[in-house]
Amino acid sequence: SFSQDIDHILETQSALAVDLGGTNLRVAIICMRGNIVKKYTQPNPKTYEARIQLILQMCADAIRDAVVLNCRILGVGISTGGRVNPQEGVVLHSTKLIQEWSSVDLRTPISDALHLPVWVDNDGNCAALAERKFGHGKGVENFVTIITGTGIGGGIIQHHELVHGSTFCAAELGHIMVSLDGPECMCGSRGCIEAYASGMALQREAKRLHDEDLLKVEGMDMKLVEPVTAVHLINAARLGNSKAEAVLNTASTALGVGITNILHMVNPSLVILSGVLASYYQAPVQHIISSRALSSTQGIKIVKSDLEEPALLGAASMVLDYTTRRIY
């Protein structure tokens, strides 16, 4: 039947999605419906050469697997940290979070090697595209997404479209500053919400407390060999460690004030939090907004993303939306 034919197309038409983060390089086969058929993860190499090498190799592996999995790959969508010119498929500039990653043409080498069309955008922007196509952003005219991973990224949708700005530097929401001084950020400035509230920032504070022997609490089991992370900080705070609580309070306040700044600037009707720390931050951010935002924005909804992998799904959506438009 016709509906079975459509089902078949939705099953087999797929995208290769690549996500280049501060820690990992991930590749996924994602079908038209947004299902992640297969996913590959490696540490993101520290040099340009090794990174491009690994992207090509992981993509080639995935393309081979896609044949067996009956997925027809329509193109490659790449989500990356840093400022991106999506028209050219070029990474313009990245912070120290991803080294050797400025003025990098990603489209040409990858398209040449894989014989597939390539789309590229910033990771926070990709997360917003994912919410628009698959998540809470469906049909919402104006919304903002904030993704907390190693760093903090964001995307702004206005009139159903991404805001890229005049030099592709809009929605750099991790680098909203909420302090005239504050902790140093990977971007070279200080007091950015990424420097207060990202996974990396919490890990820095967790390590500092651990080094001063202040992270331990009764009931918390921590082997000296395992790396200290944000999770230890959150667990310590839950078990009553006041130093850990203070660090997390500052982080939540910084993120909440940063998001309030977004409300006062673009006034979306919805803010979507995603990434590993989203469920932790949701309540305190809502609280900060209710005490610091102008009353006209108090009706804002702060929700947690339902999507497992916003950056990868958004990278895929660039391929799926474009090729869909072209084919039908």
Add this chain to the structure above:
Amino acid sequence: SFSQDIDHILETQSALAVDLGGTNLRVAIICMRGNIVKKYTQPNPKTYEARIQLILQMCADAIRDAVVLNCRILGVGISTGGRVNPQEGVVLHSTKLIQEWSSVDLRTPISDALHLPVWVDNDGNCAALAERKFGHGKGVENFVTIITGTGIGGGIIQHHELVHGSTFCAAELGHIMVSLDGPECMCGSRGCIEAYASGMALQREAKRLHDEDLLKVEGMDMKLVEPVTAVHLINAARLGNSKAEAVLNTASTALGVGITNILHMVNPSLVILSGVLASYYQAPVQHIISSRALSSTQGIKIVKSDLEEPALLGAASMVLDYTTRRIY
């Protein structure tokens, strides 16, 4: 001739512009070319009743004068502090800067009394409209304006149009927070750029220094009777008063960090500073941006407005643009 006819139309077709600020209530007759034909200034009354009364009286006086001045008034444009629903002509909410000024329908009583169409928008938004029609914003797709008066207002133009947001709270640029704590703001929050860098904030600091007898410097003539203002602070700093310098440094840094946040969120190609402190802030803001903004926005132009009265001219432009569109 036809060109003389057009000249005549441009001379005589006029708007009544009203600006409701934290200190003054101003009304002006402004012709199609943007010339301010006549201007009226009164202190902005503290109560709703007295304010509406005075607006009506000043407008009636101006309409009478307009006949003599050969200006045909096409309508009334109102610029006001606070959040405004321009579709309804209603002030939704104001900070303590303008008291008794929330949920105020301006259009109905003024239109009924004067028998003229009425347009209303936020003062910062009006300043942006003025720059678009008469100033540095002509033909610029994405720009932002910041107006420093008693408070701080702003407007964002994207794709040549104002950004109002989902609840008319976009571009509340005075309430961008650049500190997790910081000085108290009229909006009820803390650390807003208005609380650091507005005329009111500088006056507060000037008074504080004066009360502690720290504002005096050799060569500065200050009678005890005159009210202490931002001007005394700037003069004291120029004459080497290090306390005054420190206050102004903090104010400039706060404004610069706030504007950098705007660059990282909407990434305009141009920022226009207006208001009494614009020429003072231009250089330090540029300096802060060069040390704290992401490299992809470093090409931003920070200019000082050429317009004598951005809020009034923007209020007039709502009338002139709309009626022009309707007539021709």
